[in-house]
Amino acid sequence: MPRYRSIRDLDWSLLAVTLVICALGVLQIYSATHGTKFEDAWWKQIVWIGLGLGLMWLVASIDYHTLLGQVGFFYVSTIIALGITVFAGTKIFGSRRWISFGGMNFQISEFAKLVVILMVARYLSELKRDEVGIGDLLKLGVLVGIPTFLVMLQPDLGTSLTYVAILGAGILLAGLRWHHLAAIALVAGLSLPLAWPFLNDYQKARLETFVNPDADPKGRGYQVIQSRIAVGHGGVWGTGATRGTQTQLRFLPVAHTDFIFSAFAEEQGFVGVVVVLGMYFLLIMQIVHNAQTAPDRSGMYLCMGVAALLLFHLLVNVGMVVGSMPVTGIPLPLMSSGGSNLFSVFMMLGLVNNVRLRRFAS
Amino acid sequence: MAIEPEHPKEEGSSSSHLGSHSGLTFRDDARFALGRITVFQYAIVAVFLFLLSGFWYLQVYNHETNSELAERNRIKTVPVPAPRGKILDRNGSIIVNNHSSYTVLLSQETLKLEHLAPIAMALNLDLPELEATVAKFAKGPKYVPIPIKTELSAADLAFVESHRDPNTFPELEILEAQKRLYPRDNVAAHVLGYVGQVSEAELNTAEFAKYSQGDMVGKFGLERQYNDLLTGIDGQRRVVVDVSQREREVLESQEAIPGKNLQLTIDMDLQAVADLAMDGRRGAVVALDPRTGEVLAMVSRPAFDPNVFARLRQADWNAVINDPYKPMLNRAIQGTYAPGSTFKPIVAIAGLESGMLSDTETVNCTGVANWYGRPFHCHSTHGATDLHRGIVQSCDVYFYKAGDKIGIDTIAQYAQISGLGEKTGIDLPGEADGLMPSTKWKLRTQRERWYPGETISVSIGQGAVEVTPLQLALSIGGLSIGGKWFQPHLVKLAAAPEPKHMGNWNPLNVASVVNGMYGVVNEGGTGSAAAIAGVTVSGKTGSAQRISNDLAKSNAALAKELADNGWFVGFAPRDNPEIVVAVIVEAGIHGGQNAAPITRDILEAYFEKKTKASLPNPTNLAALLHLKRPTPDQ
Numbered sequence: 001m002p003r004y005r006s007i008r009d010l011d012w013s014l015l016a017v018t019l020v021i022c023a024l025g026v027l028q029i030y031s032a033t034h035g036t037k038f039e040d041a042w043w044k045q046i047v048w049i050g051l052g053l054g055l056m057w058l059v060a061s062i063d064y065h066t067l068l069g070q071v072g073f074f075y076v077s078t079i080i081a082l083g084i085t086v087f088a089g090t091k092i093f094g095s096r097r098w099i100s101f102g103g104m105n106f107q108i109s110e111f112a113k114l115v116v117i118l119m120v121a122r123y124l125s126e127l128k129r130d131e132v133g134i135g136d137l138l139k140l141g142v143l144v145g146i147p148t149f150l151v152m153l154q155p156d157l158g159t160s161l162t163y164v165a166i167l168g169a170g171i172l173l174a175g176l177r178w179h180h181l182a183a184i185a186l187v188a189g190l191s192l193p194l195a196w197p198f199l200n201d202y203q204k205a206r207l208e209t210f211v212n213p214d215a216d217p218k219g220r221g222y223q224v225i226q227s228r229i230a231v232g233h234g235g236v237w238g239t240g241a242t243r244g245t246q247t248q249l250r251f252l253p254v255a256h257t258d259f260i261f262s263a264f265a266e267e268q269g270f271v272g273v274v275v276v277l278g279m280y281f282l283l284i285m286q287i288v289h290n291a292q293t294a295p296d297r298s299g300m301y302l303c304m305g306v307a308a309l310l311l312f313h314l315l316v317n318v319g320m321v322v323g324s325m326p327v328t329g330i331p332l333p334l335m336s337s338g339g340s341n342l343f344s345v346f347m348m349l350g351l352v353n354n355v356r357l358r359r360f361a362s
Numbered sequence: 363m364a365i366e367p368e369h370p371k372e373e374g375s376s377s378s379h380l381g382s383h384s385g386l387t388f389r390d391d392a393r394f395a396l397g398r399i400t401v402f403q404y405a406i407v408a409v410f411l412f413l414l415s416g417f418w419y420l421q422v423y424n425h426e427t428n429s430e431l432a433e434r435n436r437i438k439t440v441p442v443p444a445p446r447g448k449i450l451d452r453n454g455s456i457i458v459n460n461h462s463s464y465t466v467l468l469s470q471e472t473l474k475l476e477h478l479a480p481i482a483m484a485l486n487l488d489l490p491e492l493e494a495t496v497a498k499f500a501k502g503p504k505y506v507p508i509p510i511k512t513e514l515s516a517a518d519l520a521f522v523e524s525h526r527d528p529n530t531f532p533e534l535e536i537l538e539a540q541k542r543l544y545p546r547d548n549v550a551a552h553v554l555g556y557v558g559q560v561s562e563a564e565l566n567t568a569e570f571a572k573y574s575q576g577d578m579v580g581k582f583g584l585e586r587q588y589n590d591l592l593t594g595i596d597g598q599r600r601v602v603v604d605v606s607q608r609e610r611e612v613l614e615s616q617e618a619i620p621g622k623n624l625q626l627t628i629d630m631d632l633q634a635v636a637d638l639a640m641d642g643r644r645g646a647v648v649a650l651d652p653r654t655g656e657v658l659a660m661v662s663r664p665a666f667d668p669n670v671f672a673r674l675r676q677a678d679w680n681a682v683i684n685d686p687y688k689p690m691l692n693r694a695i696q697g698t699y700a701p702g703s704t705f706k707p708i709v710a711i712a713g714l715e716s717g718m719l720s721d722t723e724t725v726n727c728t729g730v731a732n733w734y735g736r737p738f739h740c741h742s743t744h745g746a747t748d749l750h751r752g753i754v755q756s757c758d759v760y761f762y763k764a765g766d767k768i769g770i771d772t773i774a775q776y777a778q779i780s781g782l783g784e785k786t787g788i789d790l791p792g793e794a795d796g797l798m799p800s801t802k803w804k805l806r807t808q809r810e811r812w813y814p815g816e817t818i819s820v821s822i823g824q825g826a827v828e829v830t831p832l833q834l835a836l837s838i839g840g841l842s843i844g845g846k847w848f849q850p851h852l853v854k855l856a857a858a859p860e861p862k863h864m865g866n867w868n869p870l871n872v873a874s875v876v877n878g879m880y881g882v883v884n885e886g887g888t889g890s891a892a893a894i895a896g897v898t899v900s901g902k903t904g905s906a907q908r909i910s911n912d913l914a915k916s917n918a919a920l921a922k923e924l925a926d927n928g929w930f931v932g933f934a935p936r937d938n939p940e941i942v943v944a945v946i947v948e949a950g951i952h953g954g955q956n957a958a959p960i961t962r963d964i965l966e967a968y969f970e971k972k973t974k975a976s977l978p979n980p981t982n983l984a985a986l987l988h989l990k991r992p993t994p995d996q
Binding site for chain 1: 396399409418419428432436528
């Protein structure tokens, strides 16, 4: 047992890539916020990264089977916390996403990602057959649907969709009959126009803007247009740190949080983009590698859940920056300024290490 | 790190290795999904290639376009408005100046219509009017901001400064501009005019084609007449701005060229006296130097305050426009009135010069005379009356006879030489023609022959004849200096002017008429109220009837409203006149009682100032009385 806890057995290449991405994030936060009211964001980020590493070690050291055993408790507490958030959370920019506790604001929906990963892994690893039946689909749909619905109410469409991404990846890995897959696609396709009236105005606007950003260049399309200009202005080599005019003169909105990659692309250019996207590629591939070497199905599902979630975040956030995806307001993992997302990502990496530490167990 | 799966084994090869931990059962054949994980890996590669292609498109393929857009974001060209030229009086003191004022603009590019209501409330604007303005500008180009309030108060300024951030009202912009200041309020308002935003109709004319919406242009009076001269050339600055349009850095700056100053012939001291004298009356005053045509003073009442026009609301505008007494009418050049008895000196000179009259001939005035089967009355019974007495007592019967002898066409010929019945050509917009009737005129306009009875009315300045106060001052002024007429003008000329018309009159004939006018004031005539000790004031009174005697008898209210206009036209000194003043007081009935004292005040001020001119520090209380605000000097 002690060898599970040995620090030498951690995934060091995973950790190295993670820390390089974090460091580039801190630099970009500094560049995007110096001289503004957010100018202390970069050292706060450093503190959060330190705390995140601690959380990672904590999550890695408790055997993941123990964690899976407590999924019921985690799940129920998370649902209650999400319920409290929706009805009594702190309202910022028109949505209730935070719970204040001890002077800090926590974003429960970030930690719920972890719980969803654990729950899906536990459910799928307990399947007796090597495919997901219609009854399982319905049960999983309800189990994931509840937190998804609560987070949508906040409203935070982007984060709620990450739970669906985790579930989707899990189901596809567990095995699915073609006609079930077709049925899911059909239901999803039909529910989209039905869901349209239930979307908030700003969510509809974001989707419309995604289709045609130039329809309202100074209003709803503003963020995307300015982001694309910033990225394009960077060119091959970039303008250099602290010298991107779109970023520094604030034409680029929320340049240290959701649009941090746009600021990075302006100041570091296509070369910087290739380097950082390469880092993320290595990160996700390394997590997938841990899934391949996992000692059991539950470990595999845990790693793949984390990989699917990070890939979804990357696709939606980075895609938004270049206008290939609608604006959903989900952060870029490890780079965007903000504690909750960093903590949840580090805890997920803790899960991955947890699985890795126990790969020779059986 | 392994990207390729080691064992692409499909599911279903099945197995149920069951592991046990913490009382739970887990299936530990983790390798069952390796094939699907491979598919997932390909998906990862696809996602990254998709993302990279987006960056390649923007950063490599479209770099130029996006850089240009980024530059356009941060570099703005800000106009530097050129200050408008000042207006000075003949002595160089400032009559019209500029002062710094703040205007709030709405940027059309960031404007949200739902913000209009809170903005209107905070800035105390009329919402429907604001919406109309916005709708009007929406037809034009998007980059033109909409000025919504000028002359911001400190509170307005504080509101705009604290709410123009991107999250509140990003459309708010502040413009510091030089605004027109008329320190003496309504003094000479009709002469100076006012400025305002160029209107849509004006933009479509050649005169204003070079302006764009929101520009300030002269609308009235000299501001309009000399708009091109007074308008400077705006400069511009290229600056780096941030998203709130705050300036971070100036890249390039091009100075504005101020408009040229305008020096007037108006003497502000005289103007102030004339304005004060006309307070509470309706009518006009014109004072000219007959030797040059320089206008020394010009008043029209009721007047307006040009300072308030820039911030006038539509309702206030309508009140001004619909005022029955037409305060926007410059009566000195646009009001046309029957000259009444002030026309008699012209009839006299026409008779003497044409040889139809001699100054010794007398007419017996019995108070009434019959002409062409109709009785014509005189205001008194003068008995045997010669030309001199005819002018001094303003005997109508004398002039009925004279007019009949001279004939309408000869009268018209002399009246026209002296400048009556046609535009004087003064440098103000909108001057009226007036009317000097003749047989030709009647045939041309009414297709009817001239009846001799009409001449009888015209010879005492009634009937069809109509003049403006300026025309009368010009006419009598030219007569007083021996029959020379100089173009009336308001802006100082560089060189001494040449006369526009010459009468080539016999000086003895001129002297006869001038002596008569001297008698009007100084020999117990109708204009005694204009007399000044030590100054040989000469002049002529007039009362111009506006409705017939019969109608006046039957309708007392109308008779009061349309009571006779009182005229006085005077000049001084008798020999070598320097100044001529024409005054009309609407419904003033007798010129001798109402208009003559005003003429006296002005002449008195003129000669007083002339004698004091040698003193080192001349003070003029009347002018100071009208100086409500200090004139900021820059």
